[in-house]
Amino acid sequence: MTSVFIILLGGVFHAAVLFLVAAGLQLVFGVQKILNLACGAFYALGAYFGITAVSVAAALGLPTALFLPVLILSGIVIGLIGAPLERLLRPVYRRGVVYPLLMTFGFVLMFHDVFRYFWGSRPQTMSIIYYLAYGTIEPLGAQVPVYNLLVILASVVIAIGLGGFLQRTKTGRIIRATAENRDMTEGLGVNVGRIFTIVFTVGCMLGTVGGALVVPSSVAALPMAIKLVIDAFAVVVIGGLGSMRGALAGALVVGLVQAVVTVVMPEVTMLSIYLIVIAVLILRPVGLFGKESI
Amino acid sequence: MNVRARGAPASSFRSLLPNLGGLWLFIILIAGMAALPTFVSTYTVLLVVPIIGYGVALLGFNLLFGYTGMLSFGHALFLAIGGYTVAAMTSRLGMLNFEMILVVAVALSVLIAIPVGALCVRYSGIFFAFLTLAFSMLFYSFLFKFYYITGGNQGMSVSRPLLLGREFDVGQTAFLTGPFYYYALVVFAVLGIVMWRIVESPFGLHMRAVRENPDKAAYVGVNVYRVRFAAFIISAIYGAIGGAVLSTTVGLASPELAIWTHSGKLVFMTVLGGSGFLAGPVIGAFIFAFLQNSVMTVTGYWRFLMGAILVILVLFAPGGITGIVNKLVARWRPGRR
Numbered sequence: 001m002t003s004v005f006i007i008l009l010g011g012v013f014h015a016a017v018l019f020l021v022a023a024g025l026q027l028v029f030g031v032q033k034i035l036n037l038a039c040g041a042f043y044a045l046g047a048y049f050g051i052t053a054v055s056v057a058a059a060l061g062l063p064t065a066l067f068l069p070v071l072i073l074s075g076i077v078i079g080l081i082g083a084p085l086e087r088l089l090r091p092v093y094r095r096g097v098v099y100p101l102l103m104t105f106g107f108v109l110m111f112h113d114v115f116r117y118f119w120g121s122r123p124q125t126m127s128i129i130y131y132l133a134y135g136t137i138e139p140l141g142a143q144v145p146v147y148n149l150l151v152i153l154a155s156v157v158i159a160i161g162l163g164g165f166l167q168r169t170k171t172g173r174i175i176r177a178t179a180e181n182r183d184m185t186e187g188l189g190v191n192v193g194r195i196f197t198i199v200f201t202v203g204c205m206l207g208t209v210g211g212a213l214v215v216p217s218s219v220a221a222l223p224m225a226i227k228l229v230i231d232a233f234a235v236v237v238i239g240g241l242g243s244m245r246g247a248l249a250g251a252l253v254v255g256l257v258q259a260v261v262t263v264v265m266p267e268v269t270m271l272s273i274y275l276i277v278i279a280v281l282i283l284r285p286v287g288l289f290g291k292e293s294i
Numbered sequence: 295m296n297v298r299a300r301g302a303p304a305s306s307f308r309s310l311l312p313n314l315g316g317l318w319l320f321i322i323l324i325a326g327m328a329a330l331p332t333f334v335s336t337y338t339v340l341l342v343v344p345i346i347g348y349g350v351a352l353l354g355f356n357l358l359f360g361y362t363g364m365l366s367f368g369h370a371l372f373l374a375i376g377g378y379t380v381a382a383m384t385s386r387l388g389m390l391n392f393e394m395i396l397v398v399a400v401a402l403s404v405l406i407a408i409p410v411g412a413l414c415v416r417y418s419g420i421f422f423a424f425l426t427l428a429f430s431m432l433f434y435s436f437l438f439k440f441y442y443i444t445g446g447n448q449g450m451s452v453s454r455p456l457l458l459g460r461e462f463d464v465g466q467t468a469f470l471t472g473p474f475y476y477y478a479l480v481v482f483a484v485l486g487i488v489m490w491r492i493v494e495s496p497f498g499l500h501m502r503a504v505r506e507n508p509d510k511a512a513y514v515g516v517n518v519y520r521v522r523f524a525a526f527i528i529s530a531i532y533g534a535i536g537g538a539v540l541s542t543t544v545g546l547a548s549p550e551l552a553i554w555t556h557s558g559k560l561v562f563m564t565v566l567g568g569s570g571f572l573a574g575p576v577i578g579a580f581i582f583a584f585l586q587n588s589v590m591t592v593t594g595y596w597r598f599l600m601g602a603i604l605v606i607l608v609l610f611a612p613g614g615i616t617g618i619v620n621k622l623v624a625r626w627r628p629g630r631r
Contacts (some may be wrong), residue, residue, distance in 0.1 A: 103608045109601030270435035
C-alpha cells in the first residue's frame with residue numbers, strides 16, 4: 001500500500017512537471033501552428049539557470065526557505081528569451097510546417113553548446129539541503145519530501161492561472177481567436193505579431209519554470225533537452241495537439257504509466273509510453289482532447 | 295507582365311544552361327569521389343566514407359521529403375536497422391558476406407517499413423512527422439533497453455565484412471579507404487542512377503504532384519496513398535543500405551543511430567544541400583561533414599555554429615545551396631525578365 005502510494009505520488013510529480021512543458025508546447029502549437037522541438041532545451045535552460053539563481057540567492061544571504069520562489073522567478077526571467085527567438089521565427093510562419101520546425105531544431109543545437117559553455121559538460125546538481133528544505137511528511141507511513149507536493153501544487157496553480165488567463169481575460173480571448181483563425185483576427189485589427197510574441201514567450205516560460213522546479217530533485221544535464229522532447233511529445237500526442245486539457249490528461253497518463261512501469265518492468269518504460277502513443281495515433285489520431293479538424 | 299515571358303519558347307542559350315536537378319551533377323560528384331583518393335590524404339578519404347553512407351540514405355530521404363513532400367522526423371530508424379543488421383550479422387552470427395548483409399538489411403527494412411509506412415502515410419504534415427518520430431523512438435528505446443540482444447548503450451560492434459566474397463588482409467584504415475570506399479561508391483552510384491530513373495518516371499511525376507497539391511493530384515486520378523506509401527518503402531530501403539555502409543565505416547552500431555536528433559541531422563543535410571534536387575542532399579552531406587570537421591578542429595562548440603547555420607538557412611536560403619545556385623542560374627536565363 002505504502003509503496004503503491006509512493007509510486008503514484010512520484011508519477012503525479014513527474015506529470016506536474018511534464019504538464020508545464022507540454023502546456024507550453026500546446027500553446028505554441030495551438031496558436032502559432034509551430035511544433036517546438038526546442039521545448040526540451042527551454043526545460044534544460046530553466047534547470048541550469050535555476051541552479052545558478054539559487055546559488056546566487058544563497059550567496060546574497062537569502063534564507064533557504066525562500067528558494068522555491070527564487071526558482072520560479074528565475075524560470076520566468078530566463079523564459080523571456082522566448083521573445084527574441086520568436087522574432088527569428090516570424091519570417092517563416094507562412095512557409096508551412098517544415099521550416100519553423102527546422103529552425104527550432106537549430107535552436108536545440110545552439111542551446112546544447114550554450115549549456116556547455118556556461119555550465120560545462122558535467123551534470124549540475126543542487127544541494128540536497130534545498131530539496132529537503134521544507135522537510136518531509138509521512139502520510140500512510142511513506143516518506144515524502146514536502147517539496148514534491150509544493151511542485152504539484154505550483155503546477156496546479158499555474159494550470160488554473162493559465163486557464164483563467166486564456167478563458168477570462170481580453171488578451172486570452174484574443175489569443176484563442178488567433179488560434180482559431182489568424183487572418184480573421186488580424187483583419188479585425190489585432191496585432192497578431194504581438195500576440196505571437198506573448199504566446200511564444202509564455203510557452204517558453206512554462207518550459208523554463210518546469211525545468212527550474214524539477215532540478216532540486218534531479219540534475220541538470222545535457223541530454224535532458226533531448227530526452228524531455230520525447231516525453232513531452234508523447235504527452236501532446238496522447239492528449240491531442242493544441243489542447244490544454246489534453247496536456248493535463250496526457251501528462252497524467254505519461255507520468256503515471258512511467259512511474260508504474262519503471263517499478264514493474266524497467267526495461268520497457270519508454271517502450272510502453274511509445275506503444276501508447278502509437279496506439280492513440282492509430283485509434284484516435286487527434287488524441288484524447290484534440291479537435292477533429294486537424 | 296511575366297506571363298508571356300514565361301510561356302515563351304526556350305531560347306537556344308537557355309537550353310545550354312544546366313538543370314541542377316539533373317543526373318549530371320550526381321555523376322560529376324561520383325566521378326570526383328572516385329578520383330579523390332589519388333589527390334587527397336587518407337584522412338580526408340576517411341572523412342568521405344561515412345558521407346557515402348549518408349549519401350545513400352539521403353537519396354531515399356529526398357524522395358520522401360524533397361519529391362513527395364513528406365517530412366519524416368524518424369528516418370534514422372531505417373539507418374539503425376541497416377546498422378544493426380551489419381553488426382548482428384558480422385559479430386553475432388559470423389556471416390561476413392556484405393552482399394548478403396545488404397540483402398538482409400533491405401529485406402528487414404521493407405518488413406518493418408510496410409506496417410510502419412501503412413500507418414504513417416495516412417497522415418501528412420505535422421502528424422506524419424510525429425508518427426515517424428514515435429516509431430523511431432520506439433526502436434531507440436528497444437535498442438537501448440534490451441541490452442542482452444542489442445548491447446544497450448554500448449551498441450554492437452561491426453566486424454570487417456567480405457566484399458564480393460574476398461577478404462582483405464590490410465589495416466582497418468586501408469580497408470575503409472581502399473576496397474570498401476570503392477565498393478560503397480559503386481553501390482552509391484548504382485542506387486543514385488536507380489533513384490534518377492524513379493524520379494524521372496511518370497511515378498516520380500506523381501510524387502511531385504502529390505507534393506504540390508495532394509487534393510488536385512487525387513482529383514486527376516493519382517492514388518495519393520499508394521504514391522506516399524511507395525515513397526516511404528523506397529526511402530526505407532535506401533536508409534537501411536546507407537545505415538549498413540555507415541555502421542561498417544564507424545565499426546559500431548549504437549542506439550544513437552535511431553534517436554530523433556539523428557533524424558534531424560538527415561533533414562538538416564537535405565535542406566542544407568537543397569531538397570528536391572537529385573544531388574542536393576549529397577552535397578549537403580559533404581558540406582555538413584567538412585564544416586563540422588573543420589569547426590571541430592577550432593572549437594568544441596560546433597553544434598552552436600551548425601545550429602546558427604540552420605537558422606540562417608531557414609531564414610534566407612530555404613532552397614539550400616543547390617537552390618541558391620539554381621536561382622542564380624535562373625537569373626541568367628533570358629526571357630525571365
